[in-house]
Amino acid sequence: xxxxxxxxxxxxxxxxxxxxxxxxxxxxxxxxxxxxxxxxxxxxxxxxxxxxxxxxxxxxxxxxxxxxxxxxxxxxxxxxxxxxxxxxxxxxxxxxxxxxxxxxxxxxxxxxxxxxxxxxxxxxxxxxxxxxxxxxxxxxxxxxxxxxxxxxxxxxxxxxxxxxxxxxxxxxxxxxxxxxxxxxxxxxxxxxxxxxxxxxxxxxxxxxxxxxxxxxxxxxxxxxxxxxxxxxxxxxxxxxxxxxxxxxxxxxxxxxxxxxxxxxxxxxxxxxxxxxxxxxxxxxxxxxxxxxxxxxxxxxxxxxxxxxxxxxxxxxxxxxxxxxxxxxxxxxxxxxxxxxxxxxxxxxxxxxxxxxxxxxxxxxxxxxxxxxxx
Amino acid sequence: xxxxxxxxxxxxxxxxxxxxxxxxxxxxxxxxxxxxxxxxxxxxxxxxxxxxxxxxxxxxxxxxxxxxxxxxxxxxxxxxxxxxxxxxxxxxxxxxxxxxxxxxxxxxxxxxxxxxxxxxxxxxxxxxxxxxxxxxxxxxxxxxxxxxxxxxxxxxxxxxxxxxxxxxxxxxxxxxxxxxxxxxxxxxxxxxxxxxxxxxxxxxxxxxxxxxxxxxxxxxxxxxxxxxxxxxxxxxxxxxxxxxxxxxxxxxxxxxxxxxxxxxxxxxxxxxxxxxxxxxxxxxxxxxxxxxxxxxxxxxxxxxxxxxxxxxxxxxxxxxxxxxxxxxxxxxxxxxxxxxxxxxxxxxxxxxxxxxxxxxxxxxxxxxxxxxxx
Numbered sequence: 001x002x003x004x005x006x007x008x009x010x011x012x013x014x015x016x017x018x019x020x021x022x023x024x025x026x027x028x029x030x031x032x033x034x035x036x037x038x039x040x041x042x043x044x045x046x047x048x049x050x051x052x053x054x055x056x057x058x059x060x061x062x063x064x065x066x067x068x069x070x071x072x073x074x075x076x077x078x079x080x081x082x083x084x085x086x087x088x089x090x091x092x093x094x095x096x097x098x099x100x101x102x103x104x105x106x107x108x109x110x111x112x113x114x115x116x117x118x119x120x121x122x123x124x125x126x127x128x129x130x131x132x133x134x135x136x137x138x139x140x141x142x143x144x145x146x147x148x149x150x151x152x153x154x155x156x157x158x159x160x161x162x163x164x165x166x167x168x169x170x171x172x173x174x175x176x177x178x179x180x181x182x183x184x185x186x187x188x189x190x191x192x193x194x195x196x197x198x199x200x201x202x203x204x205x206x207x208x209x210x211x212x213x214x215x216x217x218x219x220x221x222x223x224x225x226x227x228x229x230x231x232x233x234x235x236x237x238x239x240x241x242x243x244x245x246x247x248x249x250x251x252x253x254x255x256x257x258x259x260x261x262x263x264x265x266x267x268x269x270x271x272x273x274x275x276x277x278x279x280x281x282x283x284x285x286x287x288x289x290x291x292x293x294x295x296x297x298x299x300x301x302x303x304x305x306x307x308x309x310x311x312x313x314x315x316x317x318x319x320x321x322x323x324x325x326x327x328x329x330x331x332x333x334x335x336x337x338x339x340x341x342x343x344x345x346x347x348x349x350x351x352x353x354x355x356x357x358x359x360x361x362x363x364x365x366x367x368x369x370x371x372x373x374x
Numbered sequence: 375x376x377x378x379x380x381x382x383x384x385x386x387x388x389x390x391x392x393x394x395x396x397x398x399x400x401x402x403x404x405x406x407x408x409x410x411x412x413x414x415x416x417x418x419x420x421x422x423x424x425x426x427x428x429x430x431x432x433x434x435x436x437x438x439x440x441x442x443x444x445x446x447x448x449x450x451x452x453x454x455x456x457x458x459x460x461x462x463x464x465x466x467x468x469x470x471x472x473x474x475x476x477x478x479x480x481x482x483x484x485x486x487x488x489x490x491x492x493x494x495x496x497x498x499x500x501x502x503x504x505x506x507x508x509x510x511x512x513x514x515x516x517x518x519x520x521x522x523x524x525x526x527x528x529x530x531x532x533x534x535x536x537x538x539x540x541x542x543x544x545x546x547x548x549x550x551x552x553x554x555x556x557x558x559x560x561x562x563x564x565x566x567x568x569x570x571x572x573x574x575x576x577x578x579x580x581x582x583x584x585x586x587x588x589x590x591x592x593x594x595x596x597x598x599x600x601x602x603x604x605x606x607x608x609x610x611x612x613x614x615x616x617x618x619x620x621x622x623x624x625x626x627x628x629x630x631x632x633x634x635x636x637x638x639x640x641x642x643x644x645x646x647x648x649x650x651x652x653x654x655x656x657x658x659x660x661x662x663x664x665x666x667x668x669x670x671x672x673x674x675x676x677x678x679x680x681x682x683x684x685x686x687x688x689x690x691x692x693x694x695x696x697x698x699x700x701x702x703x704x705x706x707x708x709x710x711x712x713x714x715x716x717x718x719x720x721x722x723x724x725x726x727x728x729x730x731x732x733x734x735x736x737x738x739x740x741x742x743x744x745x746x747x748x
Contacts (some may be wrong), residue, residue, distance in 0.1 A: 039695075039701060044703070046703070068699060073670065073671060077671070078673070085687060297450065313459060314459060315451065317443070317447070321442070324442065324443075327413060327415045327417065328705065328706070332418075
């Protein structure tokens with residue numbers, strides 16, 4: 001491994017961008033969808049299948065890995081790439097979001113956050129510096145600054161306070177990151193709820209500090225899609241064109257299309273993997289709930305035109321049977337099919353931007369989604 | 375598909391036999407281990423991986439499939455091979471064993487058995503004729519006669535009664551099987567508990583009726599290994615050399631070695647797959663419980679010399695982590711490694727018989743099993 005982290009813009013179509021991130025561990029074609037590998041595994045999938053769907057980068061969760069098996073342990077075993085058997089790029093989040101959503105008794109102060117593990121109640125501390133240290137121990141190709149994630153809705157003054165604390169943590173994260181190995185990247189995270197003023201302030205200040213890329217955090221937490229997209233648009237104004245832009249935790253396929261059209265380059269979301277464990281298939285023709293009895297005698301595959309064996313080679317009747325019988329193979333096949341569909345969608349998006357026909361691609365894709373009865 | 379069912383003996387080493395079963399769906403190298411695909415899936419495995427471990431035939435359970443999704447449904451979908459995506463040989467049991475072990479309110483009479491489904495309490499009837507009909511609907515390459523399986527221990531008179539009922543059912547099964555598609559085979563099942571006299575009577579009478587192969591049922595239900603093996607030896611005396619002999623539900627690797635040495639050709643057992651879902655790995659050097667904390671920092675794979683990626687390419691530390699985190703990938707990898715180990719063992723057995731060195735192979739294999747701390 002050698003080389004620098006860099007981002008190059010290949011072509012644009014309106015606000016949408018086709019680009020490429022270079023890392024010492026390989027290239028990331030953007031717009032990119034990152035499957036989530038929470039606990040050093042993309043749930044229910046072998047990583048060679050994840051790769052074969054067209055995945056350039058996976059996300060792993062600092063919070064989960066710091067609790068179990070521990071960052072120092074993973075470092076001693078040669079780092080996260082070796083531990084999980086994924087030699088390609090990995091982005092790690094900073095833990096802030098899971099501390100908010102999973103940990104018990106969390107207490108936020110200027111220095112950082114203390115919390116109890118949701119696994120065994122053990123006390124942990126996470127500061128901006130420790131979050132960077134953990135991500136460096138894991139060996140993340142792209143690390144994220146620690147931010148304070150609020151449970152929403154929250155009063156605007158509280159949103160402003162958390163956003164400004166996150167800015168101070170961004171400064172400290174950048175300083176702490178100076179000792180990171182060459183070629184690794186650190187992203188800042190824009191916060192500010194759904195307030196355009198706060199989002200603009202957050203983005204401007206992060207750009208002033210200077211990062212390898214910029215993420216938009218604190219969205220896709222239950223707000224309507226148009227509110228999310230309006231906030232993305234406001235934030236975009238402040239973000240430099242020559243750095244990647246990452247919309248965290250998003251989303252449904254139609255969120256991806258809409259956000260790409262507004263200039264987002266990177267996404268992660270548990271939806272394709274989580275849905276795969278809950279009998280839900282994403283396909284070209286829309287979502288299919290395999291638990292539904294109408295599939296019991298249906299010999300058709302999920303999508304006979306898919307490149308993915310899981311979507312192409314197994315009947316809906318068989319998938320329905322596996323789901324009803326709680327067989328692990330049901331989750332294995334549906335997760336695989338879903339990640340493959342997401343990556344097929346991203347591939348279509350990238351090709352459409354390159355051909356300057358994203359608008360048509362979006363219209364065709366959305367029209368196709370209506371073709372399966374829900 | 376065309377051709378007949380046949381069994382040819384290739385070589386012998388003492389009582390052990392190296393042979394080959396021909397079926398219209400492909401050859402089965404014996405001695406053979408059949409992974410169990412209870413509900414039309416070898417739990418937690420893709421069937422291409424099952425095949426790649428060297429699996430020639432899988433077993434599926436009539437009881438489970440008749441309840442869900444139903445034999446007529448599978449037939450309408452093109453049969454079990456197509457339904458599950460396994461074009462190679464399939465052996466189905468007759469349902470008798472699961473009716474005993476799983477069903478509620480079972481009632482055995484001369485005609486057959488009535489019982490309630492353990493899934494939803496629905497009433498079902500299983501007669502020798504219906505068991506054959508179901509197996510024909512599934513498209514089994516090797517079908518088994520319905521037998522009455524007792525909960526043991528049971529009084530000898532009761533064992534004798536059930537054995538003789540099973541013989542009458544064997545006659546009816548054979549008659550019912552006359553309409554089966556060409557190339558399919560039907561096996562009789564020797565019963566009689568651990569009584570040499572009853573076993574001999576059962577075997578003699580089955581041979582008189584005449585089957586494509588003979589199974590030994592009702593063993594490996596908790597009796598000591600030497601009692602099981604003594605019963606196998608007694609039964610062997612009555613079984614013709616030119617037909618395959620199948621020891622049902624067996625077993626641990628050392629059971630396989632001991633039974634092969636006594637002339638058994640076929641085995642099935644849930645152990646490798648079940649153990650894989652319970653953190654237990656079978657390896658050349660013995661069993662490894664991945665739940666044990668001593669593996670947390672161990673960078674070694676289960677077996678660096680294995681042909682199986684699951685055993686060769688993942689550290690024990692990672693497997694331990696997956697098991698502790700209840701990640702599906704843990705069960706996926708350990709099941710794969712276990713089935714691969716069982717098939718590697720069977721391959722070694724077959725080569726050793728061909729080279730007339732089974733005794734040495736058994737000694738070497740058993741010595742190796744002591745090399746991992748339990």
